[in-house]
Amino acid sequence: MTPPGEVARVLERARQAQAEWAQKPLRERCALLRRLREVMFARRQEIAEVITREAGKPRVESLLSEVMLILDTADYYARKAPKMLRPERVPHHSLAVKAKSAWLQYEPWGVLGVISPWNYPISIPIGVLIPAIVAGNAVVLKPSELTAWCGALVGELFEQAGLPAGVLQIIQGKGDVGAALIEGGPDKVIFTGSVATGRRVAEACARKLIPCVLELGGKDAMIVLADADLEIASSAAVWGSFTNCGQACLSVERLYVEQSVAEKFTQICVAKTRKLKVGRGLDGDTEIGPMIRAGQVTRVEEQLRDAVARGARVRTGGARRTELGDCFFEPTVVTGVDHSMLLMQEETFGPVMAICPVVDAAEAVRLANDSAFGLGATVWTRSARRGREIAGQLKVGTVMVNDVASYFAICEAPHGGRGASGWGRTHSKHGLLELVQVKYVDVDRLPRVPKSWWYGYSEELGVAADRFLEMLFAPTFRERLGSARGALKTLFRGHRI
Numbered sequence: 001m002t003p004p005g006e007v008a009r010v011l012e013r014a015r016q017a018q019a020e021w022a023q024k025p026l027r028e029r030c031a032l033l034r035r036l037r038e039v040m041f042a043r044r045q046e047i048a049e050v051i052t053r054e055a056g057k058p059r060v061e062s063l064l065s066e067v068m069l070i071l072d073t074a075d076y077y078a079r080k081a082p083k084m085l086r087p088e089r090v091p092h093h094s095l096a097v098k099a100k101s102a103w104l105q106y107e108p109w110g111v112l113g114v115i116s117p118w119n120y121p122i123s124i125p126i127g128v129l130i131p132a133i134v135a136g137n138a139v140v141l142k143p144s145e146l147t148a149w150c151g152a153l154v155g156e157l158f159e160q161a162g163l164p165a166g167v168l169q170i171i172q173g174k175g176d177v178g179a180a181l182i183e184g185g186p187d188k189v190i191f192t193g194s195v196a197t198g199r200r201v202a203e204a205c206a207r208k209l210i211p212c213v214l215e216l217g218g219k220d221a222m223i224v225l226a227d228a229d230l231e232i233a234s235s236a237a238v239w240g241s242f243t244n245c246g247q248a249c250l251s252v253e254r255l256y257v258e259q260s261v262a263e264k265f266t267q268i269c270v271a272k273t274r275k276l277k278v279g280r281g282l283d284g285d286t287e288i289g290p291m292i293r294a295g296q297v298t299r300v301e302e303q304l305r306d307a308v309a310r311g312a313r314v315r316t317g318g319a320r321r322t323e324l325g326d327c328f329f330e331p332t333v334v335t336g337v338d339h340s341m342l343l344m345q346e347e348t349f350g351p352v353m354a355i356c357p358v359v360d361a362a363e364a365v366r367l368a369n370d371s372a373f374g375l376g377a378t379v380w381t382r383s384a385r386r387g388r389e390i391a392g393q394l395k396v397g398t399v400m401v402n403d404v405a406s407y408f409a410i411c412e413a414p415h416g417g418r419g420a421s422g423w424g425r426t427h428s429k430h431g432l433l434e435l436v437q438v439k440y441v442d443v444d445r446l447p448r449v450p451k452s453w454w455y456g457y458s459e460e461l462g463v464a465a466d467r468f469l470e471m472l473f474a475p476t477f478r479e480r481l482g483s484a485r486g487a488l489k490t491l492f493r494g495h496r497i
């Protein structure tokens with residue numbers, strides 16, 4: 001545990017380390033990422049085991065949704081960061097500034113505060129740390145108190161890869177340590193977690209005018225049109241709803257299925273759900289591990305009770321598996337749901353699939369958009385054209401057509417939401433750009449020519465200024481040309497103060 005009073009010292013150390021780290025050539029920082037990838041690859045089994053022991057998810061998921069993602073992320077930024085961070089020439093469109101050459105430069109923010117959750121305790125923090133560090137920042141990471149062991153492992157992996165001391169520091173503890181991190185004044189905060197905490201983080205950042213990225217909860221909708229391949233779509237729905245025991249921000253939580261196929265689709269989902277093996281994550285054939293803590297199970301039970309009281313029907317599951325422990329809950333399929341229910345309004349974050357028949361795609365879109373959240377959505381149809389059309393109507397950060405959730409592991413895909421799902425992006429070039437400051441550098445090509453707007457105002461200059469606007473913006477070329485002489489003559493008459 002890090003005493004909150006220690007955090008200021010940690011930040012100070014980060015500031016000193018960052019100053020040196022940012023001076024290293026980018027190729028050296030990219031080489032660090034290649035070494036990190038080697039270290040993580042060599043220790044992949046151990047990383048997966050630590051995740052599964054601490055967070056409970058099946059080992060296959062630890063390997064595929066965590067270890068694979070961080071290996072690929074290290075590879076991606078080691079290759080792409082030099083191009084993404086290279087100063088970018090700015091071609092000016094306006095004649096008024098043709099005599100200037102300019103660049104965009106991408107500079108590190110300095111010290112970043114990264115606060116992360118327990119549900120992807122390795123891939124979420126490392127997915128931010130890799131671009132943050134290659135861009136020349138130092139990071140103070142506050143992992144979830146529920147996965148402190150994974151948090152410590154993150155620090156160990158970077159250290160083994162040769163990251164200089166102080167560039168990444170891990171502080172451990174509960175929310176008070178996260179709050180102390182923000183209070184200590186990092187240059188930017190990257191927060192991933194619940195809406196309630198996100199709001200507190202945003203308020204604390206606002207008080208200190210610290211910018212922040214907020215990756216918050218989700219209530220992702222899956223739209224299944226009548227022409228979808230129901231076998232494939234149902235397998236995706238079952239996996240998308242229950243992976244990591246439903247504890248993923250981009251879990252499928254609401255399904256809107258065209259009514260002509262809704263009952264058939266539901267029956268297939270129920271049959272597939274009943275076959276899933278619930279058990280301990282370390283057992284090789286486990287498909288549904290435990291939830292993170294009993295309180296999380298209670299929340300799921302409350303939502304189910306509310307839904308049933310309002311007329312919903314549990315088609316399979318719906319109960320704890322107490323013989324396995326307090327945190328094991330059966331994967332559950334519910335029908336007869338509507339938007340008056342907590343189950344359709346609040347994030348469930350548990351193994352529950354709620355299926356709602358709809359008249360047509362338009363109703364599905366309307367209901368999908370009827371949510372405070374806006375993280376992701378998925379559309380199932382044999383028509384790629386319809387899929388893209390519907391994707392365009394959904395108010396979310398990401399839409400997958402005929403796949404679910406896997407975009408989180410696609411390095412080129414920006415991740416982030418709208419509304420209560422937060423703001424800003426992680427992953428991809430857009431995620432990297434959140435971790436740098438953009439500086440515009442402008443070099444005048446005519447340094448000996450004074451600018452005519454540097455005082456010496458007069459009636460004559462006013463007329464010339466107006467001619468100048470005509471020259472630039474008059475509707476026809478002839479009018480522009482007509483104004484050019486008068487404008488330029490006066491404007492370039494030389495500076496008079």
Ligand code: NAD
Nearest residue numbers: 116117118143144174175178179193194197215216217249
């Ligand atoms: P949480 O909000 O309880 O905690 C997240 C982190 O914030 C933890 O490290 C916690 O210690 C810290 N924290 C708590 N209070 C704080 C405070 N006042 N100031 C600063 N830090 C504080 O979330 P959780 O239960 O760990 O994670 C689950 C939530 O995260 C779900 O809502 C899920 O949807 C969301 N999530 C979102 C994404 C995404 O990318 N959008 C990804 C994963 C999880």
